[in-house]
Amino acid sequence: MGFAKRVTIQDVASKAGVSRQTVSRVINGKGEVSGRTRERVLAVIQELGYRPSEIARSLVRHKTNTLGLITADFSDYFFTQVIVGAEAEARRHGYFFLLCSTERNPADEPEYLRLLSERQVDGVLFARPSTEPDSRHLASLIRQGVPCVCTAYRLPGESLIVVDVDNELGGRLAAGCLLRAGRRRIGMITGPPHWLSARNRWRGYRAALEEGGLPYDEGIIAFGDWSYESGYAAMKALLEEEPALDGLFAHNDCMAIGAMRALAECGRRVPDDVAVVGFDDIPVAAYCNPPLSTVRQPMRQVGELAARLLIDAVEGRNPERKEVLLEPELIVRQSCSG
Amino acid sequence: MGFAKRVTIQDVASKAGVSRQTVSRVINGKGEVSGRTRERVLAVIQELGYRPSEIARSLVRHKTNTLGLITADFSDYFFTQVIVGAEAEARRHGYFFLLCSTERNPADEPEYLRLLSERQVDGVLFARPSTEPDSRHLASLIRQGVPCVCTAYRLPGESLIVVDVDNELGGRLAAGCLLRAGRRRIGMITGPPHWLSARNRWRGYRAALEEGGLPYDEGIIAFGDWSYESGYAAMKALLEEEPALDGLFAHNDCMAIGAMRALAECGRRVPDDVAVVGFDDIPVAAYCNPPLSTVRQPMRQVGELAARLLIDAVEGRNPERKEVLLEPELIVRQSCSG
């Protein structure tokens, strides 16, 4: 970018009649510089429009102020918002993210990590699901001493910094809402069970049901893959299995909306016949027909906190906690007013 | 990242008993190297796990293989998909994107551009709306010789590479669908008129109406800001203004969905009383109640093409065209089956 006739620190030094170091000191505010020299140098910098080269700095400082951002699915509201929060936080601390989108192909990840290593990123933020069957490359990264932070993930045995939402509590909140609405046959559409978040929401649901005196029945649990389509299909299957269903907890809003579509097609009214609660509070949730009750996750906060913990680790400040769980919140709308 | 005990080209050279240059030649495939030396060097590289430092390379080559990505709103499906496409294409060519999210605050952009300049990015992709009142910094960037590509944008007078969708055609498609469904009072909810895309969709709508023999009536046009909320409010206003409305074109799916919510609340059936067509084909469109007819934009392709043109410019290949328009496609669903 403007490399051709780029102004260097030497140009500034010459024009100001000082050495490069003095200019460097002025720029970095380190070491003593007399008021007058500083003024003069600053004036020349201004005049020449000098901007220090981050590349040269990175080389000599062994620090790039750049972080890797591994993402998988930009259509997932949760991770998208995490990214927004993380980017904002990183920027406040003078860091940039290098974007790496594995886009549903986890096999790309090791190669990305290699490229990030060549670029000497200071740390890596994983804003993607935890489905990685082969996480050796991540473990190896951590052992190399590269700071890593994950969201919605756990790595058994490794000391990985994790920021996540309390999904078990979220499951409880959802099921509780349906119970308070007087529902007695509460089905569930789960996310894929190899997702930790799905397993934890499931646990919360089960606990709430049992505390509410309802039997836990795996016959009214169906599996989805987070998509609208899968929620639609799962709902159709559930209705066939158990026509008396009067409540539904879907592990995300997309599946809940797909399920409501299926309910509409089968002539079931929401919430009169079947009350529905989702998870995420995506923007469209408030504008569904009927508006969707759901469990809101503080996604931006997850991103901000993840970035801060990562930067802390990069800068050598040991985080007080290795694992942080943020609290979700129940949002009551028409689809289940319990 | 592993800076501490990083293996350098010198380490490889020493261990292989050659000079650094020879190693460099092997890595870059430039210059003649004897078969045996090459083998030996390669073996040592493998053994030591050597990876060249991109930082050092960038410094000496005056090229970072890094691009800036200016984004504004991650909740906007259009731009999100553009980013996904652009990232995939960049990666194929060995480039990374540095993420810059101005997040609805365009005032941050000049500062971002300054930081990107310090990091000597090879070019900048603007994946954000065109609402910038002060585009001097962009113009100055272009004059500095930094390759720039925009999506959904025009910069009057500047020779900026632009990739976009044919929005006028999109407006025609939407209005045409409503006309074929036999609608005679077709209202519109537009995006903000300072968006070029909104103005062009508007033109397409107007042209289609006039060709269809319908009067063009600004009394049945309302303004939104792309959000669900604004579509909802605009629809309520339109119904008050013109209860006989029997068709609606909303400039994006979010506003269309907001409008359908308003219609439901006012006891209007979709499509029987009012047929609705949106724009974008966001994933939820197929799962609305009723499923939403809409105009699909090839967003990923926009991103891929934008990245390719940017990289072409960075590498000195002059693009054949400065402006590319991709074609949108009508998707017919229940909300308007014309």
Added chain:
DNA sequence: GTGAAAGCGCTAACAT
């Protein structure tokens, strides 16, 4: 075919 010298733009360590 290979090596030596020079330098990218900057900062750190030691001078003065």
Added chain:
DNA sequence: ATGTTAGCGCTTTCAC
């Protein structure tokens, strides 16, 4: 308070 020396890790002349 300021300058000098020595690199960071790599590629690019230009020798041989």
